Amino acid sequence: MTELPLSQDQIEELNAAQADALDDDYASLGRQLARRGIAIKAIRDGVAGFSVAIPSWGAGRGGTRFAKFPIAGEPTNIHEKLADCAVVNQLSRATPRVSPHFPWDKVSDYAALREEAESLGLGFDAVNSNTFQDQPGQPHSYAAGSLTANDVAVRQQAIDHNIECIEIGRQLGARDLTVWIGDGTNFPGQQDLTRSFDRYLDSASQIYRALPDDWRMLIEHKLFEPAFYSTVISDWGSSILAAQELGPKAKCLVDLGHHAPNVNIEQIVARLHRFGKLGGFHFNDSKYGDDDLDSGSINPHQLFLVFNELIEAERNNPGDFAPAYMIDQSHNVTDPIESMIASAESIVAAYAKALLVDRAALHLAQERNDTMMAFQTLRQAYRTDVTPILAKARAEAGGAIDAIAAYRASGWRDRKAQERTKVGLGAGIV
Numbered sequence: 098m099t100e101l102p103l104s105q106d107q108i109e110e111l112n113a114a115q116a117d118a119l120d121d122d123y124a125s126l127g128r129q130l131a132r133r134g135i136a137i138k139a140i141r142d143g144v145a146g147f148s149v150a151i152p153s154w155g156a157g158r159g160g161t162r163f164a165k166f167p168i169a170g171e172p173t174n175i176h177e178k179l180a181d182c183a184v185v186n187q188l189s190r191a192t193p194r195v196s197p198h199f200p201w202d203k204v205s206d207y208a209a210l211r212e213e214a215e216s217l218g219l220g221f222d223a224v225n226s227n228t229f230q231d232q233p234g235q236p237h238s239y240a241a242g243s244l245t246a247n248d249v250a251v252r253q254q255a256i257d258h259n260i261e262c263i264e265i266g267r268q269l270g271a272r273d274l275t276v277w278i279g280d281g282t283n284f285p286g287q288q289d290l291t292r293s294f295d296r297y298l299d300s301a302s303q304i305y306r307a308l309p310d311d312w313r314m315l316i317e318h319k320l321f322e323p324a325f326y327s328t329v330i331s332d333w334g335s336s337i338l339a340a341q342e343l344g345p346k347a348k349c350l351v352d353l354g355h356h357a358p359n360v361n362i363e364q365i366v367a368r369l370h371r372f373g374k375l376g377g378f379h380f381n382d383s384k385y386g387d388d389d390l391d392s393g394s395i396n397p398h399q400l401f402l403v404f405n406e407l408i409e410a411e412r413n414n415p416g417d418f419a420p421a422y423m424i425d426q427s428h429n430v431t432d433p434i435e436s437m438i439a440s441a442e443s444i445v446a447a448y449a450k451a452l453l454v455d456r457a458a459l460h461l462a463q464e465r466n467d468t469m470m471a472f473q474t475l476r477q478a479y480r481t482d483v484t485p486i487l488a489k490a491r492a493e494a495g496g497a498i499d500a501i502a503a504y505r506a507s508g509w510r511d512r513k514a515q516e517r518t519k520v521g522l523g524a525g526i527v
């Protein structure tokens with residue numbers, strides 16, 4: 098039986114107080130869209146059918162390499178993380194799946210963990226392996242690389258870990274394995290750039306062979322960090338080459354923070370899809386590098402342009418389009434639940450705006466080389482405030498019209514501060 102963490106009555110009560118204002122805004126937006134030939138209900142249905150997975154690791158306070166400042170009541174294990182993720186989903190109704198990371202989320206009974214998640218209204222999304230850190234008791238260190246290490250025993254350990262992640266994922270009901278490695282170099286000459294890629298292909302092919310038929314291996318590229326001279330899977334080029342070598346179940350995963358500044362990520366989306374290799378996303382935002390800031394907080398326009406390409410991709414080849422959408426953020430100065438609620442809303446808003454694009458007008462303007470009209474077609478959609486559509490879809494699904502206000506009213510974090518293990522001083526700015 099599903100037992101959601103917050104009082105549904107309280108959410109309904111808060112919604113009732115805001116329902117008239119929302120109906121008013123929704124009706125007004127409906128009239129505006131009707132003048133543009135768009136049925137607001139169709140957009141609302143699209144929004145209602147959209148979801149994005151949240152990362153188990155995003156439920157705790159992240160940190161930087163300088164410090165981590167926990168907040169009182171933050172979760173300290175996967176069970177508490179699931180409960181917090183369930184709060185996000187109960188209020189937002191857009192995040193019904195959790196993406197776990199191993200060994201961080203290791204437990205002894207995964208069937209029980211799956212049941213626990215289900216009882217909270219959650220399922221599991223892509224499992225993430227971790228060979229970018231050493232774990233206590235591990236026989237071999239990843240200090241000189243993991244899947245690409247010179248030492249065959251190190252490589253085998255990293256391969257075995259990924260295969261174990263697949264096994265755990267099967268028990269959890271997942272169907273994707275996301276592989277990001279930190280392997281690379283800090284000095285010119287440190288490693289042979291070609292041979293390290295060959296070692297990657299060899300190791301990855303062994304993981305690939307262990308994938309069940311209906312699974313995908315999502316290869317996540319990243320330009321730099323922790324390696325600062327070269328990274329083995331540094332960009333979408335290396336990623337797609339590896340995915341093409343490995344086979345049809347291998348796809349590329351785009352983390353929005355993993356590119357050089359100003360790279361045209363929406364174009365990468367178009368390219369990967371064109372060759373059947375777009376596997377998934379890690380949503381976040383960034384100003385400088387892999388900042389892992391909240392989605393849409395810095396560059397919401399880019400997020401919209403990414404979704405614009407995703408919708409083009411979906412319409413061009415609907416049969417082969419099922420990217421895994423996930424959030425991957427580090428919440429350093431906010432309550433992670435609030436950040437995930439706000440981020441999910443930004444992502445859904447970008448999707449809704451992209452649904453509003455008049456595609457016939459866009460394609461006609463492109464055909465006619467009418468640059469300004471093509472751009473204005475995107476502009477018109479981007480400028481539209483879709484807040485009432487999102488709020489209506491949320492409320493209709495049992496979520497909150499104003500999700501952050503409802504979360505604050507619930508007193509969840511204060512209660513957890515009493516119940517959960519104390520971590521740090523917990524007096525940060527919230």
Ligand code: PSV
Nearest residue numbers: 225277317319352379387425
């Ligand atoms: C690496 O920067 C990354 O984006 C990968 O997705 C990891 O799994 C995650 O961050 C860990 O926080």
Ligand code: MN
Nearest residue numbers: 317352379425
């Ligand atoms: Mn990522």
Ligand code: MN
Nearest residue numbers: 352354355387
């Ligand atoms: Mn990252």
